[in-house]
Amino acid sequence: MSRISETTIPNPPTGGFIDRLLSSPQYGERWGRHWLDLARYADTQGGSVDCPIPAARLYRDYVIDAFTADKPYDEFIREQIAGDLMAAEGPDGRFRERVIATGFLGLSIRNGIFKHYHPELIIEDTIDTIGRSILGLTIRCSRCHDHKVEPISTADYYRLYGIFASSGYPFSGSELPGFSAGESVLLVTPAQWAALPIGHRRGIEGLRATIARTLANHPAQKDLERKRKRLAGDVRRYHQLRGRGDFDVVLRTSIDDQDIRIREEISKLDNSVRKLWYDLKGTERLAGLERAYAMREASARDVHVQVGGDPFDPGPLVRRGVPEILARDQQLEIPAGQSGRLQLARWLTSPDNPLTPRVAVNYIWQFHFGKGIVSTSDDFGLGGNPPPIRNCWTGWPGSSSTTTGLSSTCTG
Template sequence: MASDGVQELQGGQDISMPSHFRSTLALLLIAPCCAIGGDPADRPWSLRPVVRPPIPVVNTHGWARNPIDAFVWQRLAAVRLAPSAAANHRTLVRRAWFDLLGLPPGHLLPDDDILAGPGRWAAQVDRLLANPHYGERWGRHWLDVARYADTKGYVFFEDRVFPWAWTYRDYVITAFNNDLPYNRFVVEQLAADQLDLDDQPQSRAAMGFLTLSPRFMNNLHDQIDDQIDVVTRGLMGLTVTCARCHDHKYDPIPQADYYSLYGVLRSSSEPMVPPELQRPSKSEAHRKFRAELDKRSQAIRAFIIKTHTDMLAASRKRAGEYLLQAQRTLAQPPTDNFMLLVEAGGLNPTVVLRWRVFLERLVTRTAVEEFRDPVWGPWLAMADLDEAEQTSFPEGISQLLKRLSRNDADQSPINTRILAALNSKPPQSLDEASIRYGRILNDIEAEWQSTRKAATDAEKPPPSRFQDPTREQLRLVFHAPDAPANVPRLFGWGALALLPDRPAQAVYKKLRKELEQWLIKGKGAPPRAMTLAENDTPYRPRIFERGNPNRLGEPVPRQLPGALSGPGRTPFRTGSGRLELARAIASPDNPLTARVIVNRVWLHHFGEGLVRTTSDFGTRGTPPTHPELLDFLAHWFVHDAGWSIKALHRLIMTSATYCQRSDHRPRAFSTDPENLLLWRMPRRRLAFEAMRDAQLMFADSLDNRFGGPAVTGMFTAGGVTTRRSIYGHIDRMNPPALLRTFDVPSPQASCGRRDETTVSPQALHMMNHGTLHELSRRLAIRTSGSPAQRIRLLFEIVYSRHPSPEESAAILKFLKGFDGEKPAAWTAVAHTLLMSNEAQFID
């Protein structure tokens, strides 16, 4: 290979292309596979097991430095291309600083050949990986995936701000700095509440990955949908949320799998009092803080328990009224809006809705299975009679009761107590029938409570059911796990479902506000983790037909999607199953997790991933440009590197592929215009945060303090805020215009790859914003000496190089236009350097 690296291979080896490719550059999209079979070869490429491919045996003419280069050379040689020559020392070091730290070197770098000493470059990479700014740079990349924000978006009663969002951000930065194994990083973010973290209480903050979800006007279903999305798309590149309303149209993800995951996440909730992020202090001040906290939390807990107990008693006592109201609403559009308000003493909309869903399931089962429910068969028949136009209710009730009394061989017999109550004096309307049902159910409830009390008084274990099937059928109306009147007790904002009247809501909101204010602002209040806690009873998921939570379909178990586990999967056994889910995602046997994270790391080094659709590894995404290299890196990452992100950086950055120059080469460009085969290092524009932080560093104004609460006004204030950009306050509902201008993604959803636009507001900001003028002034006053010396120092700070004679001459000519070299002239020079492409791009 020629020394300048541009001579292409003339007699290259005859290397056959992988079967994934139609041609050397265009990849053949793999046909959708909507069923998972036993043969891995029948699966889409991303769902096949990760198998370590052999390193290609190719003659790279001494170019290759590690296995990555062999895979890249193989693909280049197949189209008679050669890689570019190695970049010089200054270019490589500046590239590495921005890639790993998001900051410039800020001083002169020599242009000597970094490859002259084999160990020098690796040592430089190791020094940068040990720098604490590394976690800030790579933590910001992860926060895009985690859709991090400091506010909740649209809410009803809650405060808009997450008081402890910053603890998750700091956790992520620390995890990257400490090189926490990625599999452990995944498990902590999904199930830290179920791990033994007494020695690492700060890791409890990891669950912000789930709890920093947008609130969607307190719509629980949308919140869980967002959590499913960030778990499956963020960690595994699977678009599972496409199966919320129907089976996935392209990938092997049935709707049942979506609701299996829904059940896992619905089985946990955010505790009213989140855990502390430090070991409890034994000081008197902390004891007083805890005493007041216990007092306030007990007050709200007692209120909810009493309200829930009263509501259960009322919903059972008024079962007939709820039954009738639910029947009347069947023809109306459904709603799950628990914010509906009623007058004190009115029927609770949440209970009405549960009765409605219960009746809808009965109607569907009766129509589909020709099933007659022993308890509710008469009610459904009377409801049909009530709606009939040809026959009035009083006229038809006698014939209906005679028909119901016949024990047809192909129908279930009607409950004898129901029949007796209806036959004793036939009801003359559906209203009257509902009263009969309510009376029967409450009579059975009284018998049940009396039976249990008698057993307790006799010091015997209380029974769990009636032995008489007739009584047991009626008892289950109130006591089955999904009984309409058996509303679960909730302690979060979901408790408002128990409180449909304004006075009760006002009391609850007052108690919650007092508790939250003390948690945040009480004297001695410690930082807390935004975590989840297991519910007392795991949620039993059912499919929502067409995604409608008011139309419940078949029950499904809480389990891993079949695409990841195959036909032999078993339901999760422990609690919600969240810890089992986390471990399954972080398992070496998971075909997606390692591939996805390896691809994300590659993206942030090369500007594009080996898979361009970084959060979609399904059949609608793009297949990898280097499939064998991707699998080699994924397997090496798990089995050789022990899930170490820093080890992966080191392997990538010490490759000759990474060390290439970024020069344009016409012939290579004509063959591979998108640089899919990596014949050169792509030239990349700095992300907004790196650009802003570099400007602060150039001006000697960067505040290097680590962590802490978000800095408000960083992206909107007129003055200069000097903390690193990762510590700026992110308002989910109203992100600053500056961030939108420079392609910072919306925190409304997980983002694996930022858009990159070139629009006029970007240039206008660089030219006109007061912050840039102030930083330019500060940069200018860092220099001293003769004009030539000052120019030289400016170039060393901003570009890490000396100016060329032409550049120096142009600046000196410009300065002559200012009388006496006024400070404004030097500010203009510094401003010009900050605005230049060389300052905003990585070669």
């Protein structure tokens, strides 16, 4: 403060002084904190168990570095939605940061110590975060029913849901013996992999193959999904036959009994894989390799609407895409075999999408002055507060309906 006072009294700050402040590491740390809040960043996975995520720090550092370097906002968003896919296109010098950037999605909340426990809640958190932080919309309200306020249908929600159901999420794992080991992404380009000593490559490939065979052949892996579906069916049948009178007590007993049996089977599988997994990570460390809590592609598929938000009560099949009200009759064209994240990332930052730059400018205004131009910064919809002046965006930064070159240090 004394340096600022000396500079500003009696003269206003010079451009050089302001530029030094904007280019300082402390600027990146302060503004990175704001984005990390929107991205619900934490060093643990959340939920009831809240296991630590050691690699989460890489995403935190990516965000700070992005603000320090004044990375263009459109690029910043695209990397966080589909950085792993952009990394595959090159150049190799951007590979690491782009993969790490997808920690924005990977940090979605987990709800237990098993990797595949309640994926519908993980994806719900992803959709809600993208909706509020990038689009300024409360999309998650459409998971169980058509939105009560906005023109967003349940089918719209599951268009987005399919994109993330076709993506592979990382998992922090549990430190408790007998529970799921972690899963993350190796930060190595094809060229770097080819340059590794052949002994390291063979050791890593051999352990990967052994883990894959163990997972594929273990009865627990094959039976788990069938048992979960049967459990859900038993619960619904009991509810329909007996009504609500003493439903909670009997349901809790049924789930507890089933959970014990399912947990025992998964524990057998995880115990057999855990040592292999630790051997694999040890071999990778010897090779100087690093892992990120990041996203990857999975089996691409469209999904059914989950009636009432129940994953075991499928409704109509919907194609992956974006809400119809925002698509403007130009839905995403997702090639076969792709999740759609890359297409979503491009759409979010395209000139055809005016919400992204306006929401960004509004957050920048809020963090500078304490209140956004639109006071409900995460809700630009009918349920939020309108701007104080009609058509106030005309002539404002972001009114050009593009994120290209949009900067947090100079929005004009």
